[in-house]
Amino acid sequence: MSVVRTEADYAPGAHNTPAKILLVDDRPENLLATEALLRPLGARIITAESGEAALGHVLEHTFAIVLLDVQMPGMDGFETAQLMQTRPSMQGVPIVFVTAISKEDHFASRAAGLGAADYIFKPINPDILKSKVKVYLDLYRQREQILSLNGTLRQSNEELERFAYVCSHDMQEPVRMMNTYAGFLAEDAAGKLEEGTLQYVRYIRENAVRMQKMIRDILTFSRVGREELHLETVDSQKVLDEVLHEVRDIIEAKGAIVTSGALPMIEASPTLLRVVLQNLVGNALKFHDGSRTPEINVSARRAGSRGEPMWRFDVKDNGIGIDPAFSERIFTMFQRLHRSEDYPGTGIGLATCRKFIRLCGGDIVFSSTPGVGTTFTFTLPDKGRPQ
Structure with a gap:
């Protein structure tokens, strides 16, 4: 037999969807006593007098915590817990075993092997049990709030x-x-x-x-992110050459020197790579004070050998540089470090670059010395390299 308590969540100010506790014990008097003890915590309490009944509740409800008696006729607590954990809804749900008999170490070890959150011996100290359950309820509610906010x-x-x-x-x-x-x-x-x-x-x-x-x-x-990203084999050197051709008038007017290594063939979105290189090369040409000849170097190499293999691209310039204190601001939309009269722009380009790159599983950072120059480094997964 099992009982579902449906009072108004037992506490004033409870959530519209209260956390649920599952109590499993073959002795009704134990269930009643534990339920009375936990009622003030504001959770909805569901009880079951057998492992079979408990599994039925698991099919219908999502629980914040399970208090599970070990010694039960038929299906014991260990078997019940093992079957519970085959349900996706029970992944990560803390199970607290309660027993009056199984005090030997191997029982506790078996409980730990099943991922038990705790192993409590009867007679239960009411204050300790209530305190432990409250902690798990608070963690559950905080996690639900975070998921809701996300x-x-x-x-x-x-x-x-x-x-x-x-x-x-x-x-x-x-x-x-x-x-x-x-x-x-x-x-x-x-x-x-x-x-x-x-x-x-x-x-x-x-x-x-x-x-x-x-x-x-x-x-x-x-x-970015609204349309499906199509990956294909891209000649990154060809993409860079096309970008440089588009800004050749600016390069000639400034007398800029642009060099690159032999950039690789990669699996990427050609649109992504073009947008990123347009922004980074364009910024390298723009942010110069005219005191020296602009120099830009674009290079690439394999990285991330211990983790996911990546391609690392560096776009290095000898421009005015960036104060490291603005490391996050420059990747935020409409955040500019200079007056538009001095260096025109919209303040969107680098935000677009980071959004694009992160969508593909990479990232972008920079290192800079004001008055000396800046290096922007972005990574993209190396799809053609064995894991």
Whole structure:
């Protein structure tokens, strides 16, 4: 026989979905006494007078803790615990064995082998039992709160990314038209307006172009993780060459020296690699004070031999450098270290890089000395290397 107590969770202020305790003992008087002892803890208490009845409850409920008598007719506590643990819902649930007879060491060893959280001898000290159960209940509730908060945070992030995608997508056309008509105005007004007034028109166009870039960057960021990531064999040297070709005018204007080792063939997303290299090379070219010739080196090597094999890419420059105190800030959206008048940008590029790389199982960090230069290091799993 088994009993399910359904009072209003036994305590004021209990959660809408209270934690559940399973008591298993073949003696009804023991169940009643233990239930009365634990009732003030605010948990829902379910009782069973046999191992078979306990297994039935495990199929229907998720428990925070199980108090299980060892000596029972038919299926004993050890057999019951072993069968309980075959259920996915029981993985990690603490089982406390309670016994009046089995005090020998080998019984305790057997309980430990089954993953028992504790092994208590009768007669039970009420204060000790209540204290131990309270600890397990608190841990269970904290874990449930964390899972709930994680779920809420994940949903909020998804909603925010959807909002960013929709807004930025819908903003593209009006900003494009703003830029276009400002251009028409500048052409039509040439020679008719004072220079100061024409400068205002140029300000409109410059900011429209800046907003267009920001919208594109937000769209790129919001797509990361929303669309399926397709991995293929990518020639990383070819991707770098294409990126350098796109910025060749900037390289020539600055007289920059860009070198690279023989970059490898890797299993990756070509889009991912292009976005990462565009941002890192672009930043290396941008963040220079003009006091010396910009130098950029891109290299790659295998790493992570003791764990998961990885490719390590380094993008090194001799620019203005970054204060290590800003190690997290630079990877946060819209967080900038410099005025846009000095170094234009949207503050989204590095956040996109990290999101992309982590989605693929890698990471990105940097080392820097202000006034000397910076090295950005990112890793990607080496899919072609034997584990």
